[in-house]
Amino acid sequence: MKNAKVMVCVTQQRTCERLILEGYKLIKSKNDKLYVIHVVNERGKFLENIDDGEALEYLFNVSKKVGADLTVLRSKNILKTMIDFAKDNHITHIVMGTPPDTKNDKDLNIRLQLENDLSDVQFIVL
Numbered sequence: 001m002k003n004a005k006v007m008v009c010v011t012q013q014r015t016c017e018r019l020i021l022e023g024y025k026l027i028k029s030k031n032d033k034l035y036v037i038h039v040v041n042e043r044g045k046f047l048e049n050i051d052d053g054e055a056l057e058y059l060f061n062v063s064k065k066v067g068a069d070l071t072v073l074r075s076k077n078i079l080k081t082m083i084d085f086a087k088d089n090h091i092t093h094i095v096m097g098t099p100p101d102t103k104n105d106k107d108l109n110i111r112l113q114l115e116n117d118l119s120d121v122q123f124i125v126l
Contacts, residue, residue, distance in 0.1 A: 004032040007086055008068070009096040010059055012038060012052045016097065017062045022126060023095040024066040034068035035089060039081050042074040079110055083117050095124045 008023035010016035020036055027034055036059070056072070063070040075081035086094065096111065115123055 002092065004028065004093060005089055005091050006032070006034050006093045006095065007089070007091040008034070008036045009082065009094065010036055010038050010070075011097075012055045012059070014055050014058050016059055019095050019097055019126060020059070020062050020066060020068065022124060023068070023093070026093050026095075026124075027067075033089075034063075034066060035085075035091070036063040036068045036070045037073065037082070037085060038070070039073045039075055039078045039085075041078060042076055079113055082110075082114060086114075086118050086121060091118070091121055093122045093124060094118070095126070097126050 004026050006023045006026045008016075008019050010019055023034055023036070026032070038056070038059075056070075060070045071085075073081055073085070085091075094114065111123070111125065115121075
């Protein structure tokens with residue numbers, strides 16, 4: 001069986017801790033790897049308010065506790081950046097959250113495009 005390479009997609013919210021912990025559950029051996037990534041639109045503000053910095057620091061600490069690196073990327077094309085990261089790192093599993101507003105077609109569309117472009121990857125949506 002090949003090694004698990006788990007990519008957890010987070011936003012700068014403390015609630016993303018549950019996603020990181022779910023990704024950590026998929027790590028079964030020391031050869032498995034856990035990546036936590038946050039992709040920010042390069043045209044947008046990175047930290048929109050003071051709480052964003054605290055939340056990111058919190059997620060960094062949670063990531064560190066489970067042996068993961070937190071990677072923050074700025075991009076004009078968030079979807080392409082996520083796909084490229086997954087391909088470059090040979091990701092086997094992607095853990096992502098369901099947006100609180102399930103009427104948000106943009107978030108659903110991103111997930112569907114990820115699933116379409118990364119057909120070998122197992123998706124866990126919480």
